[in-house]
Amino acid sequence: MENSIEHLRNIARSIRIWVIKSLAEAGSGHLGGSLGLADVFTMLYFNVLKHDSQNPAWPGRDRFILSIGHVAPVFYSTLAHAGYFPLEELLTLRKLGSRLQGHPGKEHGLPGIELSAGSLGQGLSVSVGLSLGFRLDGLDNKVYCLLGDGELQEGSVWEAAMAAGHYHLNHLIAIVDRNGLQIDGSTEKVMRLEPLRQKWEAFGWEVTECDGNNMEELSFIFGKLAQGSSKPQVVIAKTVMGKGVSAIEGDYRWHGKAPTRAEAERFIEEILNI
């Protein structure tokens, strides 16, 4: 699935708009991280992952494990744009009876969810198990796992990182959303993560750092990853929380907040005019 950079940018724009719409309708949820990750999600679902929205259970698909479950809004918006379900359903986010749970919950039947998750620190372990399972079956499906940077403070992430390095899981790709912010403020103030590259390297991973809001750079980086490695690979994607809406960019107070309807209109207008 090859798409031009301009086309990808347009998709990312629409994904952002629907993130804002769905959150305004829900009245709660995580806007900042969702906007920051729109470009990474667009790249994954429209240029990188092998998947089929009309056949979500296709065994040959790559697996995308969302460990950082609270960015569900951008995940859902991306799945809808990729054809897994109608865009209008995004407006049911977080409502009683909706398939779009606050954090992804498979049992509610939304197509495209591989794992119910959202309790931080668990997705990478599941990804390790999946990768080992594929290897045991002689399959080369790739497993992509998206983690938040604050999430890396969970010790279990490093247990999983150690296991992936130990088993040389070269079909496992972790992506870290490095926006530098968490609920209480800067990650470096709340609990220092740096030197992050060296930490992953010490655990046996190949590390790439990039601008996670630059579509050209993302395209180049994921193209390079596809060439393979003998180690598990991690992309530390530097993103801006709230990207696309100047009023909230880089403001940690927007980590877990939804816009009012009036704010949503202003935010969407800005994105449309970029």
Add this chain to the structure above:
Amino acid sequence: MNHFQLKGLKATRTGFGEGVLEGSRKNNNVVVIGADITASVGLDGFAKAFPERFFSMGIAEQNAMGVAAGFALEGKIPVFATYAVFSALRAADQLRISVCYNNLHVVIGGAHAGISVGPDGATHQALEDLAYVRALPNITVFSPCDATQACKATLSALFEIKGPVYIRSGREAVPDFTPSTLEFIPGKTQVFNEGTDLSIIATGHLVWPAIEASKILSSQGISARVINLHTIKPIDEETIIRAARETGCILTAEEHQLHGGMGSAVAEVVVKNYPVPMEMIGIDDSFGESGQPDELMKKFGLTAENIALNAAHLLKRKNN
């Protein structure tokens, strides 16, 4: 009365390991995830026989539980076993979300459960595991009464149950008495001794002492029904209600905290359906300690004699 032939002493963890090995010979989708104490939980036989399906994760139980979930997503039948304090409790959140919320077929072994772990002391004696795991949606919880049954329960967990299964086992060699012909039906308790005056519902290591207690009581002219509650969840309401109705009082016995354990589970059924006087034997809100297993069982009242004593007391309550 059923007259069981005592076959010898054998640990339920050994029965668990034998079940895994037997199941693995039948189905090559079975994989085992180890957490450094492979032999201790009876899985060294598997590790030797099927090294390509054995995955060591080190002393990192939270990760191991998640890895098991990942294998299950890929259609494998993962077994993750370690001491119950670590599988049920340290990896509690991974068990809750990655395994149970996703309703994945993962077989979790909780070995070294109970006070009979002995000299290692409180840190390694799981007395709260049942209270936690039985509160989780989707999970099946087995607590087999001897090694023979542990093996059968494990095979059932591997091939009959579709979602998560927790199997509790103990460290100490205990009476192995159930005949190999005795069928294990998940969720269906076994009445080991028909009786009319009271019912003793026991699980795990306490089933044999319960049978012994029924003999003591019989010599006193008391007819005790003995029920082996090998499946804590889903619980066999029918048999429990029948016991309440037909014998008029129930005594439970388990190697677990009284708070939230098997006795509590039985009480939940009794109070909702057919309230009768109950007494519960178990650990009464304290940690364990070091000592020889039999010394500890005696100190904490987990013996046939104490079961018989409590039964007599319960009968008085019933008759008043």
